[in-house]
Amino acid sequence: MAQMEQSKNGASNPGQAQETVVLDGHIIDSLILAKVLDTILMMGGAFDLREVKVGATRETPSRAKILVRASTPELLGAILQAIQPHGASVERQSDCRFEPAPADGVLPDGFYATTHLPSQVRLKGTWVEVEAIEMDVAIRVDPALTSARTVTMADAKRGDLIVTGRDGIRVLPLERPKERDVFSFMESQVSSERPHGHIIRDVAGRMRHLHDSGAGKTLFAGGPAIVHAGGREALAWMIDEGYIHVLFCGNALAAHDMEAALFGTSLGFGLCAGRLVPHGHEHHLRTINRIRGIGSIEKAVSTGVITEGIMAACVRRNVKVVMAGTIRDDGPLPGVITDSMAAQSAMRAALPGVSLALLVASTLHAVATGNLLPASVATVCVDVNPSVPTKLADRGSFQAVGLVMDAASFLRELARELGWKG
């Protein structure tokens, strides 16, 4: 529910009414298109030109598809009435189609695959917001045909009503955020040659706002390089100060963080001296074994075995942690979810309320998290390797701002912006 609120406020604005109209014919030279657009604006509405096909020759007609928006349904009605005599006709609409899922975990052929943009389906003549939107999943409608929610392939149950085809479905554009910061461009430019300072300042500004106002949560997804590279203290500080509310990671980040707490090493390297300590490579195994013996990370912290670091801060601040395992994991630590689909579900369940996501130094967790986020969530992806933010953008998370830089430098600079004295 919280997530729905968020995505509505952040993107589609529930007070707004909108309708797509089509204008056909010789609409350019006749100034009919100009007249229709002027009329919309003069009446206090707004428009997005969704499509303009200009006829190749004078004889060939043109076509424009215009999304008309107004602050109230009444105003929208008045605008549509005013532009209708000039040929603007409401795009032919029909309800969305759906079919029952043929078996558990199987979607009907022709199922509609979602984007991560705010979406609506038309049920019994009414446009209904799709709840918990994320990309590459299906839409399930309730049997009473009054609500719709995303459903993954794996979670679909035999007989679930799954939206098929493309009729009666509309994907709404994201409104530009009111904040005039780096996220307002909503385009994932990735460059190692752009100055980082202002991006980090903007990220800090968002985190401070969310922290102070409680208007939303900040999600952090990261990999173990954070610990190796020396970003651990800065991250732990931000967690301790309440700037991070949800943590997604794997076995390794937690293991190396606690290895550092217990042995002062990360993957066997002395974090202070920077030398491989004798038998240091065993430290993370001994750490995992120790925590397994204790039973849970929470208990290791509450009994004073782990006193500092990222995981300790998470336990102290009651941060929602989802640890997803992989096939190369040692152990794993208690709490690591080794069933990928179960991990995905747990991550999904932690998303409501998230409005800022920091994806740092992990290809796997960055892409996995990006796949689950609605486009309305401001996202920044930080990696020394430019291919990671690029990969994220290629998989559709166009809203992510890419930052090519070392994780530790990013975290330390970010924490300093927020008041860290380290």
Next chain:
Amino acid sequence: MSRILVCPPDYFDIEYEINPWMRVSNQVDVERAKSQWYELMRVLEQEVGALLERMQPVQGLPDMVFTANAGSVMGRRAVPSRFRHPERQREEAHFEAWFRSHGYEVTVLDKTLYFEGAGDLLGFPDARFGGYRKRSEIRAYARLSEIFECEIIPVELVDSRFYHLDTCFCPLSGGELLYYPPAFDSYAQAAIADRIAPERRMVVSEIDALQFACNAVCVGKHVVLPTGCEATVQRLDARGYQPHPVPLSEFMKSGGSAKCLTLALDG
């Protein structure tokens, strides 16, 4: 030779009011109407040299005399009108039958797509204009431009006295345009000005426009128009045209004049 479709005024009368000119109380002098119509035919045939095709008038359809609204013809293709007012919708079948029986390739529009023929669709070979809002619907022009494979620039009519394009817009054979700009909204005025060079535009005064100076029939250098449009006559004369004023006062009671009473078949 120019072929023109006409319909004798045997049943012409004012039986209803569907434009600001029509008043049922303002009765037509039937005999005078007939003599005016026959005089118009004489001028068209003998002075202009047009070939007239006469339709069979139908009792109970008083406005069939206004054949400009039969439909629109380009080459061998014809699209019969779809009248906005039910009073004239009964004419549609007769006009359609005439086009079919005379070998035209007929395309009919959807019942609800109002289009009142050459009353609203006029222009030059390189620029055709379609009046909308009063009678024809703008959507008809998107369809007509497909059927006729030509550009049609829709222009909005904003003065009810000039309810058809042919009441305020008359393309002449030499490329000039006789028109009354205030009958159009500002976008249409700009679109017309954009297409027709200033030296080709002949703006008609309100006085002449209200005498239906623009409701003229142009065949070659001949321009047949209603009497009482002195200024326009002089200007046509100065441009090398041969004006033929014809008294058509009885038809003006119905909101029609020379052009409304004819349909050019070789458009």
